[in-house]
Structures are given as structure tokens and as C-alpha cells.
Amino acid sequence: MGASETPPPEPKRRRTHNWRRATLAALITAAVVTPLSGAARPQIPAPPPATLAPLTATTLDAAYRANRTNAAQASRMAAAHGDRKRAAADHSMASPTRRFLTFDGRGEGQATEVFGDLTHATRIAVLIPGSDTSLDTYDRFRATAVALHNRLLxxxxxxxxxxxxxxLGYRTPGTVSTAVLTTDRADEAAPHLREFIAGLRHIAxxxxxxxxLCHSYGTVVCARAAxxxxxxDIAFVGSPGTGADTAAALHTRARVWAARGADDWIEEVPHVRADLFSWTVGFGTDPVSPAFGARVFAAGPGGHSDYFRPGSVSLANLTRIVLGDTKEVTRA
Known part of the structure; x- marks a missing residue:
């Protein structure tokens, strides 16, 4: 290029990615070097989880009723405590139309909701959420399950x-926190997910x-449980890495899939593991890279929260995976 020539303008997408990378680096530094301060949210009172018989096809309805009753009681306790947001969330979960295998309104809360007839289903999808998912934000997670169920039907x-x-069977980390940089929460969650899948076999x-179908930090949970x-099938979408270097290292007989939307900021997360301040942070190989060895499928132009958006390429492919129509899955 001659000295008199004007360099072409930097593409907008590249400038956006550079800005995201710098922002992400700042957030990671803040999370690692300066742990988040400030008072924690006061514990929300709630009853202990309902005592249930072992879950089988014949005990499902009783479990659904008991968990709705528990959610109603949790709503009353949250309202008396002055937390109207949690009271409203719990009240919604107590609706006669809702079906929960588990419900725990204590703290950030946990719940496992069913869409469809588990007893007679021949194809079942289990969704595992990522960071910042709690009873307070449960509706957005529920929306992904509803969208998938409607598409399956x-x-x-x-x-x-x-x-x-x-x-939602584990304590999810905050998006900006030290916990989201390590596998610790996933290691805690993995035995519970294994136990749940085994119990699901007793029902179905x-x-x-x-x-x-595992999203974001939920992909780390699935990998640890695999x-x-x-x-x-195990499908990773919007993954920061799984903590495993390869799909083979998951030691699973399941088909392993991975996808990332073209506008997903998770692409900017460094796919490394490193020892830092006595912690091992990061999750290693990018699951959509050839080095990982997953079956990479198309996710379209969407962002980090768009994988289950109705009408999206990613939702269409996830539906095909659940239905076993693997030859129809479009590859990236």
C-alpha cells in the first residue's frame, strides 16, 4: 500500500468484536482480581421441598400436586417477607396447569418442570440452563422449553x-462472578444431573x-455429568468450553453436538485453561472447533440467547436432534 493511500475502514463487525473482547477481558479481570462486593440478597423464606415417593409413572400426578402445594406455600411466605417478585414467581408455579417433578423455593431456588406426557414419551429433551438462572429469572428459561416443545409437537x-x-437442578453462577470461570458449580451439579437422568428412566x-440440550455454563454441567x-445425544450451544479437551474425553456413547450463533458473544471467550491465583479458570477447547471433534451444526445468525427462538435455524436443528432425524441436521 502506497504512503498516500487511505487505509480502508475497519469492518464494523471486527470493531464490535474488538470492543466485546476488551469488555470481556475487563469483566474477567474484575471477577478474578476484585471479587464482587456488596451485601448479598437476604434469604427468601420458603418451606423445605415436599416429601415425595420415588418418582415413577404411577406417582407422577401426586408429585405434581405436592410441588404445586409447596409453591403456593412458598408464595405466601415470600409475600409475607415483602418479596413480591418471588411471591409472584412462586404463585405462577402453583398454577394447576404446571407440572413440576421438583420444586425448592429456598434461596435462589430450583425447579424441574415437565412439558408433555413423560409416561408415554418416546423422545425426551432435557434442557440444562446457564448462568444467572434462578426462580426469579425462571420465565426466560421456561420460554426455551415451551418453544422447543411446540416445535416438537x-x-x-x-x-x-x-x-x-x-x-434447573443446580445453583447457577452469576455471569460476572468468580464462579462462572471455574468448573466448581458444574462439579456440584453433575451428580444431581446423573441422578435425575437415572430417575427419568424409571418414569419413561x-x-x-x-x-x-445444554446452554452456556450448562454445557460445563453436562460435560461433567456425561x-x-x-x-x-448431548448438544452444546453457546458454550464457553466444557472443561474437556475433546468429545472423546467426555467418555460417553452419546452423539456429541455443538453449535454457536454467528452473533454470540461467547465466541470472544478465550478457550483456554490456566492456573490463576490458586484457581484453575477457563474451560479449554472450543466445542465447535475441529480439534474438539463434535458434530457441529448450523445455528444461524443469532446471539447468545437466541438458540431456542421460534423460527430459528438452531431450534430447527435441535428439534431434529431430539427426534433422531440426524441426517436432516444442517451442518455449519
């Missing part, structure tokens, strides 16, 4: 019965094919 072949389970039986897990 439309797309399933005659004779195929489907169900979706939204599993051997006839059902189960797929794990060895020996009785599922047919």
Missing part, C-alpha cells in the same frame, strides 16, 4: 410422542430416547 412424525423437561422406561450417562 409440530415436527414429530405420527406415532412419536415427545416431552421436554426444564431442569427404556423405550424413550433422551437428549441433553461419563456413562444413559442418553442418546
Amino acid at each position: 409440530r415436527q414429530a412424525r405420527k406415532g412419536t410422542r415427545t416431552a421436554v423437561v426444564a431442569w 422406561g427404556r423405550k424413550a430416547d433422551i437428549s441433553l 461419563p456413562g450417562l444413559d442418553v442418546q
Whole structure:
């Protein structure tokens, strides 16, 4: 290029990515070097979880009723405590139309909700959420399950019965926190997810094919739970890395899938693991890279929260994975 020539303007997308990378680096530095301060949110009073019989096809309805009753009591206690937001969330979960396998209104809260008929389903999707998911933000997680269930109902072949389970069965980390940089929360969650999948087999039986659809930090949870897990497919979307270097290192017989939307900021997360201030931070190999070895599928132009958006490329492909239509999955 001659000295008199004017350099072409930097593409807008590259400038945006550079800005995101700088912002992310600042956030990670703040999370690691300067732990978040300030008073924690006061504990919200709630009853202990309902005492349930072992979950089977014959005890499901009783479990649903008991968890709705528990949610109603939690709503009353939260209202008396002055937390109207949590009271409203719990009250919604106590609706006669809702079906929860588990409910715990204490603290940030946990819940496992069912969409469809688990007893007769032949294809079951279990959704695992990422950071900042709690009872207070549960509606956005629930919306992903509803969108997937609706798409499954439309797309399933005659004779195929489907169900979706939204599993908020662990303490999710905050998006900007030290916890989101390590596998610690995932290591805590993994035994609970394994136990849940085993229990799901008691309800659905051997006839059902189960797929794990894991988003963001939830991909780390799924990876930690993966060895020996009785599922047919594991799909990672919007993953910061899984803590495993390769799909083979997951020690699973399941098909392993991965996707990332073109405008997902998670692309800017460095895919490394490093020892820093006595912690091991980061999650290693990018799951959509050839080095990882997953089946990479198209996710379209969406961002980090768009993988289950109705009409999206990613939702169409996730639906095909759940239904076992793997040859129809569009590759990236």
C-alpha cells in the first residue's frame, strides 16, 4: 500500500468484536482480581421441598400436586417477607396447569418442570440452563422449553410422542462472578444431573430416547455429568468450553453436538485453561472447533440467547436432534 493511500475502514463487525473482547477481558479481570462486593440478597423464606415417593409413572400426578402445594406455600411466605417478585414467581408455579417433578423455593431456588406426557414419551429433551438462572429469572428459561416443545409437537412424525423437561437442578453462577470461570458449580451439579437422568428412566422406561440440550455454563454441567450417562445425544450451544479437551474425553456413547450463533458473544471467550491465583479458570477447547471433534451444526445468525427462538435455524436443528432425524441436521 502506497504512503498516500487511505487505509480502508475497519469492518464494523471486527470493531464490535474488538470492543466485546476488551469488555470481556475487563469483566474477567474484575471477577478474578476484585471479587464482587456488596451485601448479598437476604434469604427468601420458603418451606423445605415436599416429601415425595420415588418418582415413577404411577406417582407422577401426586408429585405434581405436592410441588404445586409447596409453591403456593412458598408464595405466601415470600409475600409475607415483602418479596413480591418471588411471591409472584412462586404463585405462577402453583398454577394447576404446571407440572413440576421438583420444586425448592429456598434461596435462589430450583425447579424441574415437565412439558408433555413423560409416561408415554418416546423422545425426551432435557434442557440444562446457564448462568444467572434462578426462580426469579425462571420465565426466560421456561420460554426455551415451551418453544422447543411446540416445535416438537409440530415436527414429530405420527406415532412419536415427545416431552421436554426444564431442569434447573443446580445453583447457577452469576455471569460476572468468580464462579462462572471455574468448573466448581458444574462439579456440584453433575451428580444431581446423573441422578435425575437415572430417575427419568424409571418414569419413561427404556423405550424413550433422551437428549441433553445444554446452554452456556450448562454445557460445563453436562460435560461433567456425561461419563456413562444413559442418553442418546448431548448438544452444546453457546458454550464457553466444557472443561474437556475433546468429545472423546467426555467418555460417553452419546452423539456429541455443538453449535454457536454467528452473533454470540461467547465466541470472544478465550478457550483456554490456566492456573490463576490458586484457581484453575477457563474451560479449554472450543466445542465447535475441529480439534474438539463434535458434530457441529448450523445455528444461524443469532446471539447468545437466541438458540431456542421460534423460527430459528438452531431450534430447527435441535428439534431434529431430539427426534433422531440426524441426517436432516444442517451442518455449519
